[in-house]
Amino acid sequence: SQQGEEDPQALSIQEGENATMNCSYKTSINNLQWYRQNSGRGLVHLILIRSNEREKHSGRLRVTLDTSKKSSSLLITASRAADTASYFCATDKGASGSRLTFGEGTQLTVNP
């Protein structure tokens, strides 16, 4: 079984619309993070949510976490063409230095 599975695998929207991406995981976690990756480039940390938090905001980003369902969602509001990228969730078990387990990612395309 896979830890950190995102859906949808691909999402195409128009500029100005909201984009929602979901992530599910299988084992207990301490933190869940969302990363963005432009094509062929590095990973950029977007937001971290701890297991005792339910919602977090950062600019146009809103992340929710439901530990009972082992799922998280990333909402990007008022999307822009520059938001086009792959988005990954990643979980860790909390011990300092513990590995991140990444999901498969959602490829978001925002059409101008």
Added chain:
Amino acid sequence: EPEVTQTPSHQVTQMGQEVILRCVPISNHLYFYWYRQILGQKVEFLVSFYNNEISEKSEIFDDQFSVERPDGSNFTLKIRSTKLEDSAMYFCASSDSVRIYGYTFGSGTRLTVV
């Protein structure tokens, strides 16, 4: 804003050759990592490093791989005898002890084994 620096950005090597990928983590971070991403696939953990030793490694990180922090700033990943399937993007990352801000990843080294 502090960043993790990786060199080279792209390396092409012949099968069987040794390669060393280099990283300069953020200076006050204590934990260092290597991840890899085969084209079109998800990011996979290779190894974490703390206090000058490996703290955790994945099943991918076999005897062909080694890591080193040769001085106070560099963190290297060595692949002793490269295989075609080692072709991937390799990311270095570092984090502080409480990881409030998540992990900081470098922009990656694209390794192509021919």
